[in-house]
Amino acid sequence: MKNIFLVMLIIFSFTTSFAEDDFTNEVVKSTALTQSLFMLEGAGGNITALIGEDGVLLVDDDFAQMADKLVTKLKELGGGVPRYIINTHFHYDHTGGNQVFGKTATIIATTEVRARLMSEQTLWKKQHPAIPVIGFPSLTFDQSLSLHTNNQDIRIVHFAHGHTDGDTVVFFNQGKVVSMGDLYFSGMYPIFHPEHKGRLDGVVKNLKLILNQISSETQIVPGHGPLSNKAELQKYYEMILDSIKTVRQGIKKGLILKQIQNKGINKKWESFSHGYLTTEKWIALIYSDLFPVIISEAS
Numbered sequence: 001m002k003n004i005f006l007v008m009l010i011i012f013s014f015t016t017s018f019a020e021d022d023f024t025n026e027v028v029k030s031t032a033l034t035q036s037l038f039m040l041e042g043a044g045g046n047i048t049a050l051i052g053e054d055g056v057l058l059v060d061d062d063f064a065q066m067a068d069k070l071v072t073k074l075k076e077l078g079g080g081v082p083r084y085i086i087n088t089h090f091h092y093d094h095t096g097g098n099q100v101f102g103k104t105a106t107i108i109a110t111t112e113v114r115a116r117l118m119s120e121q122t123l124w125k126k127q128h129p130a131i132p133v134i135g136f137p138s139l140t141f142d143q144s145l146s147l148h149t150n151n152q153d154i155r156i157v158h159f160a161h162g163h164t165d166g167d168t169v170v171f172f173n174q175g176k177v178v179s180m181g182d183l184y185f186s187g188m189y190p191i192f193h194p195e196h197k198g199r200l201d202g203v204v205k206n207l208k209l210i211l212n213q214i215s216s217e218t219q220i221v222p223g224h225g226p227l228s229n230k231a232e233l234q235k236y237y238e239m240i241l242d243s244i245k246t247v248r249q250g251i252k253k254g255l256i257l258k259q260i261q262n263k264g265i266n267k268k269w270e271s272f273s274h275g276y277l278t279t280e281k282w283i284a285l286i287y288s289d290l291f292p293v294i295i296s297e298a299s
Contacts, residue, residue, distance in 0.1 A: 023065040028073040031227055034175045036150055038077055039221045042066045044093030048170065048179040048221045049074060052150030055083030058105075059170045059179040059221070061097025070097065084108065084147065086156055087137060088181025088223065089164045090116040090196075092128065098135030108145065109137035110158045112166030112197075122195060159183060159206040163190075163223075165197035169210060178214055179221040183207065184233065186225030188274045189282040190240060192289075200244070200289040207237045239269045247286040257287050 026043040033039055033048075040047040043066050048059035056079040062070055071081055085102075087095050087109040095117060098107055109117075114137040121128050139145075145156040155171040163182040170179040183206055185191065192198035211234060214220070220228040243265050250260035261280045273279045 023063065023069075026066060026069065028062075028066065028069050030073055030077060033177050033219050033221075033227075036152075037172060037175045037177050039227055040070070040073060042070060044096065045088075045091070045182065045223045046179075046221050046225075048172075048177065049077070049079065050150050050152060050154075050172065050175075051077055051079035054149040056080060057084040057086070057147075057149060057154075058082045058097075058101075059086045060088055060094040060181065060223075061085050061101060063093060063096035064099050065096070067097050067100035081105070084149065086168065086170055086179075087113050087117075088168045088170070088179065088183075089113060089166050090121070091123065091164070091182065092131075094181065094223070095131070095135070098137075099132045100135075102134040102136070102138075106139055107135070107137040108139045108141075108147075108156065110160075110166040110168055111140045111142055112160075112164075113137060113168075114140050116164075116166065116196070123193075159202075159209065161197055161199045161202035162206040163192050163198050163203065167198075167206070169206075171213070175219075176215065176217050177219045177221065178210070180210070180223060182223035183210075184220065184222040184225075184228070184236065186220075186222035186228040186232065186236075187272065188225055189272045189277045189279075189285075190236075191277065192285075194289070200240075200286065204237070204240060204244070207233070207240070211237060236272075239272055242266055243269065243282065244286055244290065247283055248290055251287070251291060257284060260287065 023043055028040055028042045031039040036052050038049045040049055042062040044062040045060050050057040082101050082105045085105045085107045090113045117131050119130050143158055147154040153173045157169050159167045159169050167183050192203050214230050216230050218230055222228055246265045261283050
């Protein structure tokens with residue numbers, strides 16, 4: 001319940017500026033994935049840390065206000081200030097640390113992420129100015145990038161138009177670890193942002209591609225939620241497909257949104273419901289995405 005509450009509070013509540021938020025009681029927790037790879041959980045999105053003689057690599061870097069606590073945890077694990085940072089997308093609970101660590105770290109992201117961080121963005125009906133220049137990604141790519149450090153061959157791949165237009169998934173080949181950013185909300189209904197060129201069909205397409213590239217032994221670090229694996233990601237994918245099928249059938253039968261919501265989806269997916277995105281809201285999200293498609297198909 002605490003994890004779901006934090007997701008609600010941090011990701012979806014932007015009623016005050018980040019500068020006004022109180023991070024005093026927040027902590028950074030770590031879970032060892034291998035001897036050198038760790039999943040870190042702070043105040044924002046999950047972080048993957050690779051620690052070794054070549055320095056620290058982070059996938060995402062939480063809010064700026066968590067930077068000191070993050071470095072303290074990295075030092076406890078044998079590391080220090082990050083040398084490399086990979087942004088999985090531009091949302092500020094994943095990129096806030098850029099403006100602190102950008103002084104010394106190489107920040108890697110898609111072209112789309114850099115462009116959004118460099119300009120004003122609207123997120124959850126709140127306007128966010130461009131971040132400070134020091135936090136701009138300095139190394140960008142459009143399709144994929146390879147990085148070799150700390151005895152890991154790392155594939156950094158752009159999976160566009162899912163959660164946002166700039167989504168990146170990071171594959172740590174030797175460690176059998178994949179960091180998925182917000183393409184994956186472990187144990188929760190997914191979120192996609194049309195205003196940032198995210199799409200439901202993109203989420204489905206990208207999840208299928210990722211499932212085909214990982215094994216049953218792969219550990220998956222989601223953008224939010226607990227550490228996961230391929231079987232759980234497969235269930236997540238099937239939940240999305242089945243939910244879409246149910247809503248699509250309702251639309252084709254001429255049902256309005258409220259009628260589809262009253263009917264609901266398969267009860268076995270109810271465990272994915274959470275405080276921000278209940279099953280009713282999940283159905284509405286699918287409906288708003290699918291309805292223009294259904295109308296087009298019928299004409």
